[in-house]
Amino acid sequence: MGTALHKQFNHEPIAVFSKANLLENSGVCALINGVQVAVFYLPTETPPLYAIDNYDPIGGANVLSRGIVGDINGELVVASPLYKQHFSLHSGRCLEDDSVQVSVYQARLEGDAVIVMLQKAQSQKQNIVQDIA
Amino acid sequence: MKAKKIVVVGNGMVGHYYVEQLAKQNAGHDITVIGAEPRPAYDRVHLSEVFSGKNPEDLALTTREHYKDIGVHAHFGDAVARIDRKAKEVITDLGRRFAYDKLVLATGSYPFVPPVPGSDQAGCLTYRTIDDLGAIRAHARDGKVGVVIGGGLLGLECANALKSLGLETHVVEFAPGLMGVQLDNGGSVMLRQMIEELDVQVHTSKATQKIVPGNERRLRMEFADGSALETDMIVFSAGIRPYDQLAKAADITVGERGGIVIDYHCRTSDSDIFAIGECALFGGRIYGLVAPGYRMADAALSQLTDTPVPFQGADMSTKLKLLGIDVGSIGDSHGKSLHNGQPPAAFLYSNDRERVYKKIVVSADGKKLLGAVLVGDCSDYDTLLQFFLNDMELPANPEGIILPADNGATPLLAGMSLPATATICSCLNVTKGAIVAAIDGGCCSVADVKATTKASTGCGGCAALLKSTVNEELAARGAEINNYVCEHFAYSRQEMFHLIKVGSLKSFDEVLHKHGNGRGCDVCKPAVASILASLFNDYVLKKEHASLQDTNDTFLANMQKDGTYSIVPRIAGGEITAEKLIVIGEVAKKYKLYTKITGGQRIDLFGARINQLPEIWSELVAAGFETGHAYGKALRTVKSCVGSTWCRYGVQDSVSMAILIENRYKGVRSPHKLKSAVSGCTRECAEAQSKDFGVIATENGWNLYVCGNGGMKPRHADLFATDLDDATLIQYIDRFLMFYIRTADRLQRTSVWMNNLEGGLDYLREVIIEDKLGIAAELEAQMALLLDTYQCEWKTTIEDPEKLQRFRQFVNSTEEDAHVVFVQERGQPRPAKDNERAALA
Numbered sequence: 001m002g003t004a005l006h007k008q009f010n011h012e013p014i015a016v017f018s019k020a021n022l023l024e025n026s027g028v029c030a031l032i033n034g035v036q037v038a039v040f041y042l043p044t045e046t047p048p049l050y051a052i053d054n055y056d057p058i059g060g061a062n063v064l065s066r067g068i069v070g071d072i073n074g075e076l077v078v079a080s081p082l083y084k085q086h087f088s089l090h091s092g093r094c095l096e097d098d099s100v101q102v103s104v105y106q107a108r109l110e111g112d113a114v115i116v117m118l119q120k121a122q123s124q125k126q127n128i129v130q131d132i133a
Numbered sequence: 134m135k136a137k138k139i140v141v142v143g144n145g146m147v148g149h150y151y152v153e154q155l156a157k158q159n160a161g162h163d164i165t166v167i168g169a170e171p172r173p174a175y176d177r178v179h180l181s182e183v184f185s186g187k188n189p190e191d192l193a194l195t196t197r198e199h200y201k202d203i204g205v206h207a208h209f210g211d212a213v214a215r216i217d218r219k220a221k222e223v224i225t226d227l228g229r230r231f232a233y234d235k236l237v238l239a240t241g242s243y244p245f246v247p248p249v250p251g252s253d254q255a256g257c258l259t260y261r262t263i264d265d266l267g268a269i270r271a272h273a274r275d276g277k278v279g280v281v282i283g284g285g286l287l288g289l290e291c292a293n294a295l296k297s298l299g300l301e302t303h304v305v306e307f308a309p310g311l312m313g314v315q316l317d318n319g320g321s322v323m324l325r326q327m328i329e330e331l332d333v334q335v336h337t338s339k340a341t342q343k344i345v346p347g348n349e350r351r352l353r354m355e356f357a358d359g360s361a362l363e364t365d366m367i368v369f370s371a372g373i374r375p376y377d378q379l380a381k382a383a384d385i386t387v388g389e390r391g392g393i394v395i396d397y398h399c400r401t402s403d404s405d406i407f408a409i410g411e412c413a414l415f416g417g418r419i420y421g422l423v424a425p426g427y428r429m430a431d432a433a434l435s436q437l438t439d440t441p442v443p444f445q446g447a448d449m450s451t452k453l454k455l456l457g458i459d460v461g462s463i464g465d466s467h468g469k470s471l472h473n474g475q476p477p478a479a480f481l482y483s484n485d486r487e488r489v490y491k492k493i494v495v496s497a498d499g500k501k502l503l504g505a506v507l508v509g510d511c512s513d514y515d516t517l518l519q520f521f522l523n524d525m526e527l528p529a530n531p532e533g534i535i536l537p538a539d540n541g542a543t544p545l546l547a548g549m550s551l552p553a554t555a556t557i558c559s560c561l562n563v564t565k566g567a568i569v570a571a572i573d574g575g576c577c578s579v580a581d582v583k584a585t586t587k588a589s590t591g592c593g594g595c596a597a598l599l600k601s602t603v604n605e606e607l608a609a610r611g612a613e614i615n616n617y618v619c620e621h622f623a624y625s626r627q628e629m630f631h632l633i634k635v636g637s638l639k640s641f642d643e644v645l646h647k648h649g650n651g652r653g654c655d656v657c658k659p660a661v662a663s664i665l666a667s668l669f670n671d672y673v674l675k676k677e678h679a680s681l682q683d684t685n686d687t688f689l690a691n692m693q694k695d696g697t698y699s700i701v702p703r704i705a706g707g708e709i710t711a712e713k714l715i716v717i718g719e720v721a722k723k724y725k726l727y728t729k730i731t732g733g734q735r736i737d738l739f740g741a742r743i744n745q746l747p748e749i750w751s752e753l754v755a756a757g758f759e760t761g762h763a764y765g766k767a768l769r770t771v772k773s774c775v776g777s778t779w780c781r782y783g784v785q786d787s788v789s790m791a792i793l794i795e796n797r798y799k800g801v802r803s804p805h806k807l808k809s810a811v812s813g814c815t816r817e818c819a820e821a822q823s824k825d826f827g828v829i830a831t832e833n834g835w836n837l838y839v840c841g842n843g844g845m846k847p848r849h850a851d852l853f854a855t856d857l858d859d860a861t862l863i864q865y866i867d868r869f870l871m872f873y874i875r876t877a878d879r880l881q882r883t884s885v886w887m888n889n890l891e892g893g894l895d896y897l898r899e900v901i902i903e904d905k906l907g908i909a910a911e912l913e914a915q916m917a918l919l920l921d922t923y924q925c926e927w928k929t930t931i932e933d934p935e936k937l938q939r940f941r942q943f944v945n946s947t948e949e950d951a952h953v954v955f956v957q958e959r960g961q962p963r964p965a966k967d968n969e970r971a972a973l974a
């Protein structure tokens with residue numbers, strides 16, 4: 001298990017844990033200041049890390065990290081394990097319902113460490129640029 | 134034309150068709166329909182399907198609500214008792230009166246019961262209405278033997294019904310042959326042989342003289358030749374008689390041997406009264422099929438418009454599956470009538486070994502098809518019928534048409550070469566032109582065309598021709614017809630299964646790389662994982678498979694609405710010791726789980742947090758429990774009844790068999806979940822007939838039922854094989870399951886698979902029992918591999934610390950999910966509702 005480490009960085013709450021905790025092509029969940037963040041590791045994608053809310057606003061439970069990842073028409077998504085709606089890993093948009101949106105967070109790999117910040121990624125592009133690993 | 138008061142008597146198939154079409158004309162007519170049966174019109178043609186699993190409700194052609202919606206006044210369960218032509222009124226049994234401008238009689242016909250002494254006692258039945266079905270079933274339930282009197286089309290259909298109810302079945306026919314109206318002597322003989330091979334006993338040239346109480350069975354039939362037959366029930370199917378009494382009593386002309394006489398416009402001798410369907414007599418003939426009735430309705434309807442069309446008789450060609458045997462008859466099947474003053478020529482192909490009989494009757498010059506008889510193989514029926522109906526010229530050597538393909542057969546045309554006027558569906562009168570127009574109008578599948586044109590929604594006999602016509606037309610337009618798994622794979626599940634098997638591909642990445650595109654999704658990943666499991670049975674959480682699984686498979690538990698999981702240990706056959714019950718109780722108590730007895734004879738523990746799962750399972754595995762695969766598309770439960778060990782009626786040890794079956798197939802991955810049950814006698818307390826495969830004990834062994842299910846669309850299982858010994862039972866189940874696993878679509882239960890299986894139950898029997906495809910050994914070997922490689926996934930998981938890593942709520946904290954909150958109800962925990970959660974916070 002990775003070191004449970006919360007620290008303040010740039011006044012932003014972050015989580016840092018070891019890469020060994022990640023599951024290839026699948027998700028895990030990190031707790032940052034009471035917020036549950038689903039972190040997906042897709043080693044063959046650029047970037048390889050994606051972070052969104054773990055809370056599924058449609059199912060009303062903390063489960064998104066346990067969904068299957070894949071693509072729908074080229075858009076990277078996770079399918080909620082409860083009722084199978086797809087959420088974009090880039091934008092947090094729900095593909096089945098335009099009015100639903102989850103937050104997207106910044107996440108990156110630094111050597112053997114995974115860093116997830118509670119700071120919301122403003123857009124898909126920015127999220128990619130942030131990954132400086 | 135002015136709006137009129139139109140009253141229709143009879144809400145059978147033809148009466149309903151008339152009403153529906155009339156309402157569609159939107160001409161403002163005031164429409165009333167009065168039906169004697171207690172329910173709105175239903176599909177009589179498919180009545181027998183109720184014995185193979187359909188609900189009577191599935192046969193409905195309309196509903197009271199629908200009639201209301203289209204503005205039709207409908208009255209059911211009250212027959213019209215008389216017609217007052219002077220007052221232009223009909224009066225019902227209950228004394229209600231309905232005035233008409235035009236009256237339509239669509240009263241159909243009733244089964245003829247010959248005046249044999251004793252034919253009015255209990256156990257003497259008929260077969261025509263949904264109510265009749267109930268009576269037949271009730272008598273079959275406590276009977277063993279059933280007799281059908283009449284070896285015609287309806288009689289044989291009825292014999293099939295009795296057989297599917299598990300009765301020893303006899304057909305008693307007065308004439309020397311079966312289906313004398315449709316078949317020539319040769320065809321009739323072949324049909325008889327085939328029927329006898331199915332254990333239906335055929336007695337021809339038998340005149341029943343009286344029916345008396347029996348010694349062994351309820352009834353005894355005594356025949357003119359001195360012989361006798363004992364039975365528990367008799368169904369009369371000795372022909373139909375038109376319901377013409379109403380007309381007769383009102384002095385409307387009826388035929389000498391019954392039937393309301395009509396002209397080209399379907400008018401009776403009173404020009405304000407029409408008769409259509411099986412009650413009508415046209416050209417000295419009653420048309421006992423539904424399609425001609427619809428054409429009569431069309432003709433009668435057109436009388437209310439400015440463009441009347443006449444009824445000019447109708448084709449009586451028929452194609453049927455009787456007791457699973459294909460039988461077809463076209464035109465002048467007996468070859469009796471002259472053509473252009475010349476006697477016709479006949480060609481005959483008869484093959485005793487393969488049980489195929491085909492005859493065509495052609496004009497003396499060999500150019501026109503006049504009739505045909507097909508028994509055992511109807512594959513040429515559609516094409517022959519098109520030649521016949523469209524008066525098309527035959528190929529130079531017409532005999533080639535009926536020869537087997539490798540014997541110089543003349544290849545025949547399929548849908549493409551038919552003229553636009555060719556009728557594809559005769560029930561609904563849909564031409565090829567109409568189908569082409571529907572496709573031009575945007576239809577792009579058989580289902581679309583069916584919905585738009587209604588083709589193939591009648592007897593279904595045209596389904597194959599419709600499909601080939603539609604697909605050829607679509608292909609000609611460059612359209613692709615697909616049942617692809619998803620956007621990442623341009624293959625059906627069955628094709629994927631073959632690709633993976635043949636290519637010996639062992640991981641999703643390999644499969645995607647070789648045959649797919651993109652990255653995969655939540656549809657194809659679990660589908661491939663399931664195929665890999667069916668073929669190689671790797672541990673599902675092996676690194677390369679883990680990310681493919683639905684959460685239930687990943688965590689080997691079922692996710693509940695609040696994100697917690699349930700735990701279902703296997704309790705094979707529902708049998709459990711007191712010690713194990715105590716263990717379950719103690720585990721539930723320790724981890725504060727909600728417990729419930731499931732509908733599958735086992736115990737479900739709810740409300741486990743993800744991080745608790747391994748601990749709970751360690752305790753259960755230590756006590757000897759295994760996973761119950763409640764999460765997987767795999768074998769769920771094999772329910773049992775207590776059977777001969779305890780029950781005073783049991784004839785076999787159903788519990789032992791259920792446990793054997795459950796332990797044998799546990800862990801086998803399949804396209805959808807699989808359920809089974811074993812009952813110890815015909816009382817069927819384990820409900821085996823609602824299972825994917827069910828077993829019911831008999832005095833001599835086991836009856837195997839297949840392809841049933843409960844759930845959203847229940848289907849009764851079909852009786853597949855009878856009186857099997859243990860080894861044969863298991864052998865058939867092995868083959869059956871593996872064949873299903875190989876060929877079914879993703880998430881297709883066995884019931885739906887069966888409904889879509891071309892050739893249906895008979896084909897399945899051929900594959901499984903007769904090994905027609907020569908794959909039985911391979912299926913068994915594949916199953917043996919799966920059984921050899923079984924492992925309890927929970928046992929494997931708790932022994933592997935790396936796998937246990939997954940079972941954490943957070944990677945960076947040992948806190949629990951604060952959103953999971955329980956409250957108590959009836960002494961047990963349950964997830965808090967939103968309002969309760971707010972109050973607790």
Ligand code: SRM
Binds near residue numbers: 691841846
């Ligand atoms: C627990 C149980 C209800 C109960 O409290 O009794 C149950 C619970 C669920 N059923 Fe069921 N079914 C349960 C017996 C049944 C039965 C009765 C039976 O097996 O005798 C049926 C009808 C019989 C049948 O399947 O033919 C049944 C027909 C379904 C269906 C509809 C299947 C269909 O083909 O129409 C679904 C949905 C599906 O599988 O896609 C379903 C799905 C489910 C799911 C998995 C829904 C879900 O995704 O969460 C439920 C999860 C259970 C859990 O968390 O453990 N369940 N379910 C029963 C577990 C039996 C067991 O011991 O394994």
Ligand SMILES: Cc1cc2nc3c(=O)[nH]c(=O)nc-3n(C[C@H](O)[C@H](O)[C@H](O)COP(=O)(O)OP(=O)(O)OC[C@H]3O[C@@H](n4cnc5c(N)ncnc54)[C@H](O)[C@@H]3O)c2cc1C
Binds near residue numbers: 181410
């Ligand atoms: C088991 C079975 C299988 C068949 N298979 C085929 C097949 O494969 N292909 C095929 O083409 N045909 C088949 N048929 C025949 C087909 O069902 C009939 O041709 C068709 O139903 C005739 O329709 P109809 O409306 O004229 O008569 P019906 O469907 O018999 O309807 C007449 C209705 O009028 C009612 N009625 C009678 N008198 C009165 C009254 N006085 N007042 C009010 N209501 C009254 C009756 O109760 C009945 O409901 C089959 C029939 C049966 C029984």
Ligand code: SF4
């Ligand atoms: S019937 Fe519906 S609610 Fe009940 S257990 Fe089955 S799936 Fe759940």
Ligand code: FES
Binds near residue numbers: 557559560588
């Ligand atoms: S021919 Fe009967 S449905 Fe088409």
